[in-house]
Amino acid sequence: MVESPAVDRRGAIDMLDLAPYATPHRIRTIEREAAALRLSWSGGLVSRFSHLWLRDNCACPICRHPDTMERRFLFIDALDLERPASYAPLAASLGADGALELLWPSTKLDARPHRSRFDPAWLRYHAPEEQRRRREAERSASWDATIAGRLPRITYDEMMQTDEGLARWLEALLDPGVVLMTGAPARDGEVQRVAERVQPPRWTNFGVVFDVVSMPKPVNSAYTPIGLEPHSDLPYYRRPGDYQLLFCVVNEAEGGDSILVDGFRAAERLRDEDADAFALLARTSVAFRYQDETTDFRAAAPTIETGRDGEPCAIRINNWTRGTLDLDPEASDALYRALGCFWRITRDPALQLRLKLNPGEMVAFRNDRVLHGRTPFDPASGRRRLQGCYIDSDQVLSKLRVIARHRPSPAA
Numbered sequence: 001m002v003e004s005p006a007v008d009r010r011g012a013i014d015m016l017d018l019a020p021y022a023t024p025h026r027i028r029t030i031e032r033e034a035a036a037l038r039l040s041w042s043g044g045l046v047s048r049f050s051h052l053w054l055r056d057n058c059a060c061p062i063c064r065h066p067d068t069m070e071r072r073f074l075f076i077d078a079l080d081l082e083r084p085a086s087y088a089p090l091a092a093s094l095g096a097d098g099a100l101e102l103l104w105p106s107t108k109l110d111a112r113p114h115r116s117r118f119d120p121a122w123l124r125y126h127a128p129e130e131q132r133r134r135r136e137a138e139r140s141a142s143w144d145a146t147i148a149g150r151l152p153r154i155t156y157d158e159m160m161q162t163d164e165g166l167a168r169w170l171e172a173l174l175d176p177g178v179v180l181m182t183g184a185p186a187r188d189g190e191v192q193r194v195a196e197r198v199q200p201p202r203w204t205n206f207g208v209v210f211d212v213v214s215m216p217k218p219v220n221s222a223y224t225p226i227g228l229e230p231h232s233d234l235p236y237y238r239r240p241g242d243y244q245l246l247f248c249v250v251n252e253a254e255g256g257d258s259i260l261v262d263g264f265r266a267a268e269r270l271r272d273e274d275a276d277a278f279a280l281l282a283r284t285s286v287a288f289r290y291q292d293e294t295t296d297f298r299a300a301a302p303t304i305e306t307g308r309d310g311e312p313c314a315i316r317i318n319n320w321t322r323g324t325l326d327l328d329p330e331a332s333d334a335l336y337r338a339l340g341c342f343w344r345i346t347r348d349p350a351l352q353l354r355l356k357l358n359p360g361e362m363v364a365f366r367n368d369r370v371l372h373g374r375t376p377f378d379p380a381s382g383r384r385r386l387q388g389c390y391i392d393s394d395q396v397l398s399k400l401r402v403i404a405r406h407r408p409s410p411a412a
């Protein structure tokens with residue numbers, strides 16, 4: 001049992017991790033278990049890290065490449081996994097700067113003993129209890145039509161010119177999954193310039209940027225003036241576009257309000273009203289298809305995808321491109337009924353956020369959560385032109401994490 005001095009520097013020990021991590025807490029004592037170390041922190045938390053995990057996460061230049069920051073320690077060759085005693089630390093102590101210092105026995109690849117130093121803030125960040133707390137804090141609440149009064153908004157200038165503005169836009173995309181941008185120049189192609197703050201838009205069968213206008217020979221229902229049921233886009237891709245940006249260039253026609261529905265809220269309501277229907281939609285894959293002269297895209301997935309916690313984590317619903325249900329008659333009819341229940345819920349005005357987009361405004365939303373649709377419009381009453389594109393969640397998250405390196409972060 002040892003007591004350490006307080007750590008007053010962040011990142012004093014290079015863990016080859018560019019993410020911000022900070023903690024006001026310090027490790028007070030180290031206790032050894034058979035296969036793990038038990039760290040007691042100031043403030044009361046006790047966290048455990050296995051010997052194997054600690055050995056694998058050594059960030060020294062031998063174990064991790066100092067330039068690429070990638071792991072090069074080969075636990076599979078270096079350690080005898082069947083003999084945990086062979087890789088238990090020979091010594092565990094606290095350095096003068098509060099670091100956890102470990103001395104390891106030789107391995108099958110290196111006859112010399114090995115030293116590791118761990119930044120306590122980094123360890124604290126990875127403590128299972130902290131990871132759990134962070135996951136719970138990130139769990140978002142679903143919303144209904146009342147979100148109109150608190151809809152995240154951002155100006156074009158904030159989004160295009162400041163990292164802080166971009167970060168707020170990205171955070172809103174993650175939760176509540178919808179954000180309105182205002183004040184952009186209402187010009188052709190602007191949606192692509194906005195997307196490129198994050199990434200070049202993803203190519204789909206509609207091209208890089210798609211135009212939503214009524215046209216004489218439509219290839220898709222969006223290109224007609226009819227109303228559109230709440231739906232998700234690109235369901236016939238195994239990986240549909242993660243986020244959709246929908247930019248208004250001109251909107252002089254009567255009607256054509258955008259409708260947005262939190263698919264998670266709709267799914268929760270379905271579960272409350274008809275748990276069997278919810279379970280059926282969560283376990284039955286539905287096929288989708290898009291075909292034209294040169295393409296034939298097909299994919300199948302459940303209408304409501306649930307995570308390990310049983311909560312909805314992705315929604316896929318689109319009547320135009322829904323394929324043929326290749327099921328037994330009883331199974332197909334049960335699915336039709338369940339799908340009908342879910343679909344009807346998405347039509348409830350109490351769940352629908354309605355927006356009349358003005359020129360220079362852009363709504364962006366999470367395509368696998370926020371279903372979108374629109375009211376019909378009268379093309380004879382004026383011009384209406386929206387432009388849209390898709391971006392990927394990997395890039396959204398990456399951008400946000402990079403900006404977070406320079407923002408003050410809440411300490412764990």
Ligand SMILES: [Fe+2]
Pocket residue numbers: 222231232233372
């Ligand atoms: Fe759509």
